Structure formats: C-alpha cells, structure tokens
Amino acid sequence: MYGNRQSTQISLALLIAFTITVGMLVLALILIGQSFRGMETAKVSAASATAKQLAISVDDRIHAITAPPSTALAVLSHDPLALSRTYQQRLQRLGMLADILRSSDIVSAVYVGWGNGDFFLLRKIRSSGTLQFPDAPSPARYLLQSVTRSQAGIDGEWTFYDEQLNPISRLQKPDYQFDPRQRPWFIAATPSNKTELSDPYVFFTTHETGLTLSHRSAAGGPGAPTAVFGIDVTVSDLSQQLSKLRQTPGTRIAIVNDEGTLLAHSEVAKKLDAPIATALDGRGETVGDTAVTHFNAQEREWYGFSEPLKALSKENLRIAVAIPADELLADVWDALARQTVIAGGVALLLLVIGWFLGRRVGRPLEKLTDQVSQLSRFRFDTAVRSDSHIREARQLSVALDDMATTIHSFQNIASVLNRGQDLNRLLHDILEQIVQILGQKRGGIYLFDRQERRLNLAVDTHSALPRGLDDLDPGLDDNDLIHHLRHHIGGHPVFAILRNRQKKLIGVLVIEMEHGEHTHLSDDLIVFVDEIAGSAAVAIETRELIESQQALLEGIIRLVANAIDAKSPYTGGHCERVPKLAQMILDQAEAITHGPFASFSMTDEERYEFHLAAWLHDCGKITSPEYVVDKAVKLETLYNRIHEIRTRFEVLYRDAEIEYLQAVAAGEDEPAARQRRDRRRDQLMADFTFLAYANKGGEFMSDADRERVESIGRQTWTRHFSDRLGLSSDEYQRLKEVPEPDLPAAEPLLADRPEHIHPWGEHRPPVERDDPRNRWGFDMQLPDYAYNLGEIHNLTVAKGTLTDEERFKINEHIVQTICMLDALPLPDRLANVPRLAGTHHERMDGEGYPCRLKGEEMGIPERIMAVADVFEALTAVDRPYKDGKTLTESLTIMARMVDDGHIDRDVFELFLTSGVYRHYAEQHLRPEQRDQVNESLFMNRD
Known part of the structure; x- marks a missing residue:
C-alpha cells in the first residue's frame, strides 16, 4: 500500500517565492546602506578636494599670468630704452616692445615713463578679444602713444603701425598730456628695486579695468631721469583664465582683495553675486570637518568655500568658489553605479543559490531545463514535456509547450510584418503566414477604396474570391460588415476586418476554412486571428503611409524643381534634365567591373539619397532674383534701363x-x-x-x-x-x-549714384570663412554691396553682362541650397542630401565654391553630379547669354576643364566611354547638336 503511494510533491512556487523574497530584502538593505554612505562620502570628499585643488590651480594660474610680465620687466629694466632722450632714439627700441606684446596674449600694453614726464607706450589695437580703437586704419595692429616734454611745450602723438611695424598714420594729440609721474604704478615703482603690482584701476586710454606691473629701470647715468617700465594686464584676461578652471559649467570663481574689490570673475561679472558673497562670508552649513559650506542662493543649492592665495601675498587676495550642488554631486552617480555592480553580484549569488536549491529539490527539472534551452535558442518547434513530481514543473512544461507553439506563430507573423518593404509583397506574406497557421490553403486580402466605396482584391492564394465588392458602406460595424460579405462570398470563410488606428476600414482578410477541425473555430483561435489581423492592419496602414509620404516627398521635390525651371524661361528643364543625366552616369559607374569604379557600389538608400539630391541640387535658385538669372544685357534690372x-x-x-x-x-x-x-x-x-x-x-x-x-x-x-x-x-x-x-x-x-548702391544691411550672407554664423564651412569672397546698379559700373563690365555683385548672387544659390536642405528635418538615411546637392560647383583643384573642397574631399556621387551639371549647362539651348553647343564643342570644353582641375578625369572618361553622352543627346538635344564625336581626342590627355 505504501509502495504505491505517490511521493509528496513540494510546491516550487512557495520555495522560489520565499528565497527570492528574502534575497531581495537583503539586496535592498545593502543597496540602501551603500547608497546612503556613498552619497555622504561623495559630498564631503568632492567639496573638500575641490577647495584644495582650485586654490592650488588659481595660485598657479596667477603666477603664470604675473610671472612672464615680471620676467619681461626684469629684462626691460636693463634695456637702453631707459637712457634714450629723444623720440627717434626710442623708436629704435620699438621692435623689442612689439616682441613682448607678441609673446603673451595677456599683455595689452608695454610702456616706459621718465622722471621728466616723458612717456612712450606701445599697445595692441585688439586687446582681450575686443577692438579698442574702432577708428584705427584696417591694417593697423599696434598703437604707439608718446608724450615728449621740451622747453617748447608738450608734444603728444599717436602713431598706428601694422604687423611688421611699418607706420600707417600719425596723429598729433595736443590734448594728450598724460603725465606718468602722477600714476600709481610710477609712484610705487620709483623707490623700489623689485616689480610692483598695482591695485585694479581704469587704464587712462582704453578705459579697461586691469592691473599694472611696474619696475624701475636698472640702467642709469649722469643726469639721466628716473625711468619706470610698466606692463598692463587686463582683468578680463584673468577672468578668461578663471573660466577655464571651472569644474562644472555652473561653477563661479572670483578673486577679491582684502577690501572686497572684485579682481576677476569666471562669469566676467561687474560685482559680487550672491553665491560668491555667501562663500566669502562662510555662511551656511559646514560639511563634515572641511571648510566647505552648504547654502541656498538664487533658488539653487550651492557648495562654497574661500581660500587665501599664496600668489601676490601682500595683496591679501582670496579666491571664492561656488559650485551648484546638482553639478558637484554628479560623481555621486558613479558611486550609485558601483552599488549597482554590488547589487548585481548579490543578485547573481542569489541566482546561484536558487539554482543549487532547485537541483536539490527536484532532479526532474533538469530535463525540463534542457527542453526549455531549446526555446532559448529560438527553436519554438521543440516539444516541451516533463513527468515530474513537482506539480508546478509539470504544469509549467505544458504551458511552455503551448507558449512555444504560439510564439512560433507570432514569430512568423512578426517577421513578415517587420521586414515588409513593398506593400504588395507585405500583403502576400501576411496572407501566406495566416493561411499556414490555420492549416488552410485558400484566402485573400481586400483593400478598401474610399473614393469608389469598393473592396478590391489585392492578393489571394488559389481562391475563387470575387475581384471586387461594390457599394460598401464603410460606416457599418464589424458584425454588419461580415454579414454583408457573406451574401457575396460563399463556402465557409472566416472574416477579419482590417481597421487602422482611427478605426476606419482599410480592408478585409478572408480565409476559406476547408480542412481539419478548424472548420469550426474555437473562440480562442478566432481571437488569435482577429489580433493578427489587427497587427496586419497597422502594418498595412504604416506601409501605405510610408509609400504615400515618399510619393508626397517626390511630388514636392519635383514641384520645387519645376517651379525653379518655370520661374525663368531661360532655364526651363534644367532641374529635370540634370537628375536624369546624373542617374545615367551613376548607373554606369555601378555597372563597370574594372578601373577606378570597380569597387564602387551604392545601397538602395544611398541611391535614393542621390536621386533626391540631384532633383534638389538647384533648389536655392528659388531665392535668386529673376532679373539676375535672366540678365541678357548689362543695364537690365526689372527692365532694360x-x-x-x-x-x-x-x-x-x-x-x-x-x-x-x-x-x-x-x-x-x-x-x-x-x-x-x-x-x-x-x-x-x-x-x-x-x-x-x-x-x-x-x-x-x-x-x-x-x-x-x-x-x-x-x-x-x-x-x-x-x-x-x-x-x-x-x-x-x-x-x-x-x-x-x-x-x-x-x-x-x-x-553711378548713391541710390544705385544696395548695402547688405541685416541680410549679409554667412559665406566668409571667419563669419561666426558660418557653420557649413563656406569659403567665398563677399562683394562690398548686395547690388550695385550704377550705370557706368554695369556698362563697363569686362565680360558678359553680370557685375561681381550679380555673379555672387547667382553663385549664392548653392549656399541657399545647402542652408535650405540643412534646415529640413531629414532622417539619418537622407543626411547626405545637403552635401550631395551642394557640391556640384566645387572643383577638383579646390578653387570651386562654396566651400573650396578639393577632389579628395569629394566622393564619386558628388563628382558625377558636377559632370552632369556642366554637360547639361553646355548643351542647354534655353540660356539668354549663349547658344546650346554641339557634342564635340561641349566635350572639348569639358576636356579642358579636366586639364584645368575643374572636373574629375575618371568620371569624364566614364561619361565618354560608356556612351552616356550619346544616349542623353538622343533624348534631349536638337538634331543639329548631335554631331559625330571622335572620342579618342578626349582620352589619355595626361
């Protein structure tokens, strides 16, 4: 009796639930404790380390700022300039002063003052990134300010010099009566034998706030007046240096003296802000045993500290630092990451323990594990069975077997729905998979034509379904619609109504049930078919939307191209012919299996990208004035003047x-x-x-x-x-x-009247390389004016009918093309459209526009676009300033362009040898242009 008794089954669910619960509690406690301690440690250590490191860094930075000028002053103190008595003698040392200015970005002026009141100063025209003398001549780089006192009076003079110290202009300044003997830097350095640093003050000439390092001259002689050399360092330079020391973007650093005067600020502030003032005062909650304080200011939490600076110790300088708490504690997340690793290790340990206990509880689970591993390798056709004493294990095996079958079905459907690119192919695959799942052979999918209120049979498999169903009311609900369909379709069909996200009818799935027990479907299977049909409906709708959007995009592009061609009667068809010719050359480049194009190939996405770029290559012409594009005579504007x-x-x-x-x-x-x-x-x-x-x-x-x-x-x-x-x-x-x-x-x-001049004003295009708005890499010469309609100016144009301003306006169309296309939210697969469309006026030798790209910087598609654009322009018969050239004339010009580094030789020779030029000519050129071409004349011209 006992021998036939079934062994007691253990509830695996209870065992796993208990183990995981205890494990997760332990894991949570560890994570909470470690996170708390790690966060507190990170706060204190980060603030304390920042306090010490910044103080050291700022000391080093101030030393780096003051040491070079101090060294220069020490050298200057022995310079014979101190002994010079006349202006001409002092000019002989001008090169030495300029060398000091060139050697350091932070020095704005070098000068010397004499005890007799003479003064000799050389300064940079541009200091701290700012042009200090807007009225200075454009090539000027230095300004020499001098004051010479004599019995005849005071002679003040300003002289502007270029980079090579060639004088440009000299200004007599009778009102420039600067007396160095009254300046603090002169007074401080006169009795001293070392370099003196002044308090911040406003410079006499530039009105900048800065510091002066001064040193009395070591050279002297009988009767020679006292000479003091000085070097100016602006506070803005020191502020720029401080901004580089910021630990986080929001960090604020300031240097103040013992009187509370602001010397420098990382934000170039004019006065102390609230966070810096609080850090200086040491207000707030002290963090641990450090000097760091935690406080609130300007609706943010901050960590602040202040430290005395060892550099310039007699000035009693202090540095104050305020760091936003949220930025300072960014490294706390690193600590949290470490805790996550610890938690992962604990979780892994729990898994090992659970696995060990599972093996001890029931060996039969091993067989089930082997079978489930087949599922993990995506073998969903593997049967999952396990005869185990553990009730949950047996039930799990049955559930997993059902799940594998269901997943296998969904896997097939999902694969079809995801990989479908063409709508017709997608419909075929959907129908084939659903028919196979249900074990049937015949079925079909109808798509609803909303305009004709008709269901049209899109795809079918060996069915006798009607090709279309007329007079269908799309407002019917699913039951009424199925009832209506049964009147037109005989047999034992199963219907699934396909609706989009807005619940609008898009089609009907019909499966003819002829085989097996599925003739009488279970409710679960009907639900399954409906759910699959719903997913198929969404996929169909998505594919229809993608295809309609792509068609819309194509239509808009062609609309823009046609609008550009229609805008000018002289360029009609250019935007349509260039894409056709470029595609013909591209096809030949892909087809050839030898030579420089042997390894060239493009994906479908790259080919479509090139197709769009070719159609849009001149879209910027929509901004070009018609009278400039169509200008047939020199005096033409909106009319012929x-x-x-x-x-x-x-x-x-x-x-x-x-x-x-x-x-x-x-x-x-x-x-x-x-x-x-x-x-x-x-x-x-x-x-x-x-x-x-x-x-x-x-x-x-x-x-x-x-x-x-x-x-x-x-x-x-x-x-x-x-x-x-x-x-x-x-x-x-x-x-x-x-x-x-x-x-x-x-x-x-x-x-040429003033009213003929049209200045750029606020519409100056960003085409110059040094223009901060130029983020596209343009490198074009910008005319002085947008337009110059002067009558003599236009009539004396040396070649053609266009002035320099108008030629730039025409060339600017490529700039507008790139800017317009770059502004579009193009997907990643079309990211190269702006570049492909905007490089067909570049040259192989780097002399093209708008970016002066060289041949090695352009790919094969871009070179093809340039060749297509040139050939179309040469052969076009709709230009106001020329007749369409014959094939021989056009190819002769293009061959010279190859020799001149204008277009690519390999693409040009492919254009010739492939016969593309002849095929294009047969379609688009007049009979008189299609002359006989001797191709050998244009080959191997090296």
Whole structure:
C-alpha cells in the first residue's frame, strides 16, 4: 500500500517565492546602506578636494599670468630704452616692445615713463578679444602713444603701425598730456628695486579695468631721469583664465582683495553675486570637518568655500568658489553605479543559490531545463514535456509547450510584418503566414477604396474570391460588415476586418476554412486571428503611409524643381534634365567591373539619397532674383534701363535743335548753326549706338571702350523735375543722405549714384570663412554691396553682362541650397542630401565654391553630379547669354576643364566611354547638336 503511494510533491512556487523574497530584502538593505554612505562620502570628499585643488590651480594660474610680465620687466629694466632722450632714439627700441606684446596674449600694453614726464607706450589695437580703437586704419595692429616734454611745450602723438611695424598714420594729440609721474604704478615703482603690482584701476586710454606691473629701470647715468617700465594686464584676461578652471559649467570663481574689490570673475561679472558673497562670508552649513559650506542662493543649492592665495601675498587676495550642488554631486552617480555592480553580484549569488536549491529539490527539472534551452535558442518547434513530481514543473512544461507553439506563430507573423518593404509583397506574406497557421490553403486580402466605396482584391492564394465588392458602406460595424460579405462570398470563410488606428476600414482578410477541425473555430483561435489581423492592419496602414509620404516627398521635390525651371524661361528643364543625366552616369559607374569604379557600389538608400539630391541640387535658385538669372544685357534690372539713357539722348538731341533755332533767331549765320547742330546730332547718334552695343555684353571689353563709356557719361543734360517724387520707401532711404540740388540741375548723362548702391544691411550672407554664423564651412569672397546698379559700373563690365555683385548672387544659390536642405528635418538615411546637392560647383583643384573642397574631399556621387551639371549647362539651348553647343564643342570644353582641375578625369572618361553622352543627346538635344564625336581626342590627355 505504501509502495504505491505517490511521493509528496513540494510546491516550487512557495520555495522560489520565499528565497527570492528574502534575497531581495537583503539586496535592498545593502543597496540602501551603500547608497546612503556613498552619497555622504561623495559630498564631503568632492567639496573638500575641490577647495584644495582650485586654490592650488588659481595660485598657479596667477603666477603664470604675473610671472612672464615680471620676467619681461626684469629684462626691460636693463634695456637702453631707459637712457634714450629723444623720440627717434626710442623708436629704435620699438621692435623689442612689439616682441613682448607678441609673446603673451595677456599683455595689452608695454610702456616706459621718465622722471621728466616723458612717456612712450606701445599697445595692441585688439586687446582681450575686443577692438579698442574702432577708428584705427584696417591694417593697423599696434598703437604707439608718446608724450615728449621740451622747453617748447608738450608734444603728444599717436602713431598706428601694422604687423611688421611699418607706420600707417600719425596723429598729433595736443590734448594728450598724460603725465606718468602722477600714476600709481610710477609712484610705487620709483623707490623700489623689485616689480610692483598695482591695485585694479581704469587704464587712462582704453578705459579697461586691469592691473599694472611696474619696475624701475636698472640702467642709469649722469643726469639721466628716473625711468619706470610698466606692463598692463587686463582683468578680463584673468577672468578668461578663471573660466577655464571651472569644474562644472555652473561653477563661479572670483578673486577679491582684502577690501572686497572684485579682481576677476569666471562669469566676467561687474560685482559680487550672491553665491560668491555667501562663500566669502562662510555662511551656511559646514560639511563634515572641511571648510566647505552648504547654502541656498538664487533658488539653487550651492557648495562654497574661500581660500587665501599664496600668489601676490601682500595683496591679501582670496579666491571664492561656488559650485551648484546638482553639478558637484554628479560623481555621486558613479558611486550609485558601483552599488549597482554590488547589487548585481548579490543578485547573481542569489541566482546561484536558487539554482543549487532547485537541483536539490527536484532532479526532474533538469530535463525540463534542457527542453526549455531549446526555446532559448529560438527553436519554438521543440516539444516541451516533463513527468515530474513537482506539480508546478509539470504544469509549467505544458504551458511552455503551448507558449512555444504560439510564439512560433507570432514569430512568423512578426517577421513578415517587420521586414515588409513593398506593400504588395507585405500583403502576400501576411496572407501566406495566416493561411499556414490555420492549416488552410485558400484566402485573400481586400483593400478598401474610399473614393469608389469598393473592396478590391489585392492578393489571394488559389481562391475563387470575387475581384471586387461594390457599394460598401464603410460606416457599418464589424458584425454588419461580415454579414454583408457573406451574401457575396460563399463556402465557409472566416472574416477579419482590417481597421487602422482611427478605426476606419482599410480592408478585409478572408480565409476559406476547408480542412481539419478548424472548420469550426474555437473562440480562442478566432481571437488569435482577429489580433493578427489587427497587427496586419497597422502594418498595412504604416506601409501605405510610408509609400504615400515618399510619393508626397517626390511630388514636392519635383514641384520645387519645376517651379525653379518655370520661374525663368531661360532655364526651363534644367532641374529635370540634370537628375536624369546624373542617374545615367551613376548607373554606369555601378555597372563597370574594372578601373577606378570597380569597387564602387551604392545601397538602395544611398541611391535614393542621390536621386533626391540631384532633383534638389538647384533648389536655392528659388531665392535668386529673376532679373539676375535672366540678365541678357548689362543695364537690365526689372527692365532694360537703356530706355532711360535713350530718353536722355533724346533730350540732348532736342536741345541741339533748340540751340540751332535760338542761334538763327539771334541772327547767327544759318548754315553754320545748322552744321553745328548736325555734328552734335551725329555725335549723339554715334555715342548712343556705341552704348547700345556695349549694353549687349560680350567675351571682352577693351580699356578704350570702358574709357569711352566714362567719357560719354561725363556729358550733362538738364533736369527740371524733382527726383524725390514717386519713390518707394527703400529708394527714399537711399537718397536721404544725398542733398537735393536746386532745379534746374545739370546731371551727367551716365552716373553711378548713391541710390544705385544696395548695402547688405541685416541680410549679409554667412559665406566668409571667419563669419561666426558660418557653420557649413563656406569659403567665398563677399562683394562690398548686395547690388550695385550704377550705370557706368554695369556698362563697363569686362565680360558678359553680370557685375561681381550679380555673379555672387547667382553663385549664392548653392549656399541657399545647402542652408535650405540643412534646415529640413531629414532622417539619418537622407543626411547626405545637403552635401550631395551642394557640391556640384566645387572643383577638383579646390578653387570651386562654396566651400573650396578639393577632389579628395569629394566622393564619386558628388563628382558625377558636377559632370552632369556642366554637360547639361553646355548643351542647354534655353540660356539668354549663349547658344546650346554641339557634342564635340561641349566635350572639348569639358576636356579642358579636366586639364584645368575643374572636373574629375575618371568620371569624364566614364561619361565618354560608356556612351552616356550619346544616349542623353538622343533624348534631349536638337538634331543639329548631335554631331559625330571622335572620342579618342578626349582620352589619355595626361
């Protein structure tokens, strides 16, 4: 009887619950204790270590600031400059003073004062990062200030020097009567034999606050006046040095003297702020046995301390430091991380103990563990069974077996939903997986067309389902909709209604139940199918959204490109032709298996990125003024201003007639008067004809022609009407500073007037390399003005029709392209679109724009874009300033561009040998442009 009794089963759940509970309690106690002690230790140690380290660092920094000037003063004290008596003798030592200024960024001025009141000072024009003399000449780097006293009086003089100490300009300063003998630095150093440091004071000339190190000259002689050398160090320089010592971004450091005067502040403050003042006073709660105090100020918690500085000890300087508590205690998180490691070790120990106890409790669990390990290796088709005396183990094996089957099904579905990139392929995979899970063979998925109110069969597997279902009301609930579908679909179908996140109908899943016991589905299986259908609906909706968004993006890009082409009748089709040509070259580069492109390949994402960049390569032209892009003659703005000039000639032509009639009426000889009139008219006709021809532009304009334009422009005509009437506000502002002459007024026939100048103002583009707004690496020469509409300025353009200002405005389109695309929230897979679109005007030799990139800095796609853009521009027939060139002419020019380092040789030769230029010509060039090309003329030109 006892032999047949089943052994007592132990509740594994109770054992595991007890063990884990006790273990977690122990772990929690350890973590709490360790975290508390670690946090307290971190607070005290961090504050104490900071106090000592900062004091030492600041001492070292002050010593580093004062030691070099002190050394320089010690050397200066023996310089013969102290014995010089005349201004010319002192100038001979100017180079030595400049060397001292160059050797240290913190020294702003070096000078010497004599006991007779003479003064000789050399200072930097730019000190502490600030231009101290805005009126100084642009190349000036140094200012020499001198005061020379003689029996004739006081001679004050300022002289500006460039970097090589060449004099630029000299200013007599009769009001500059500076007397060094009355300055504290002179008074302090005169009786002393060592370097003296002054209290902070305001410098006489620059009005900066700073310190002066002074030293009496060691050189002397009979009758020689006392000489004192001085070096100025600004407080702002010391403040900048302090800012580098901040331990955290919010740390505030200040240096004060024994009178409480602020010497320097890491925030360049003008007075003591609340945290620094509190730290100086030592107010707050003392932390441990350290000198650190904890206090509240400005609605934040701070740790503060102050320490005397050993440097400049006689000045009784103190350093005060205030650090935000939240920043100082950042290292506490390191302590917490260490505690986490400890907790992990404890948890691992608990797991080992639990595993040991589990083996002791029930050996049968080993078999179950082996089977479960198959699941851990994603083998969900493995049966999980265990005949164990432990009730929970037996039940767990059954549950795990069911779970493996379910996970395997979900795994297949999830894989389908996640990897689907194409909507049609996604629908096929979803249907195939669901049909397989249910053990059936036939089914289909309908997608709902909202406009036609119709269900269209998108995919099916061996089904006889109708191709479409008309007159469907999308407002029906799922039950009514299924009831409606059963009237149109026979057999034993199972329906799952596909709805999106907004519960709107997007389609129907239909499975024909023909095999096995699934003909009568259980409620659980129906729920499973509905849940899978819900996930499939979301995946379908997501894929539809992605495809629609991609189509929308493509549409917007083409819309922008077409808008740019439509903006100018002379560049129509450029933004469409360049992407096609660039794609043709790119396909050849990927297809070739030898030469420099043998290893070149692109992913689908990179190819799409290139496609978008090609379409957007000129999107910045949307900001380019039409009259600049389409400028066909030199005087063209919004209209051709040759008409204004012709009107002035008409006035002069009529004036010649009037002068003739007046002369005859006054009794002058009529033939002589008529001859003079005719000569004047002929000259006017010839001059206007010349100007009209010059207005058309060309490849070259001689100096003689430019001089003739200026000579014609110096002729005058009489204006009787005010030129201030009927103006726009912008025109009036440009004339505001120009006095209006009395009428009638004689004016030149051609002129460059002030109102013709359009300054940049607030719209100065950030294209210069040193512009702080330039974060794109642009390196372009910026004209002085945005526009210069001067008539002579435009008519004397040497080549073509564009002025320098207008050519920059055209070139700026690539800057705008990069800025516009960089401002878009592009995903990571499209991050290179701005660069690919913005480098087609760069050159292989680094002389392109806007960033002056060299060939090695550009990839193959960027070089391809440049070649495509050049070839399209050469062959285009819709430009106002040129005719479309033939293939031979275009390739000859491009070959020269290769030799000149403009475009890439490898891409150009691929363009030739692959025949891309011919295929493009057949599609886009006129028959007369498609001449026979001898490709060998353009190959191997090295």
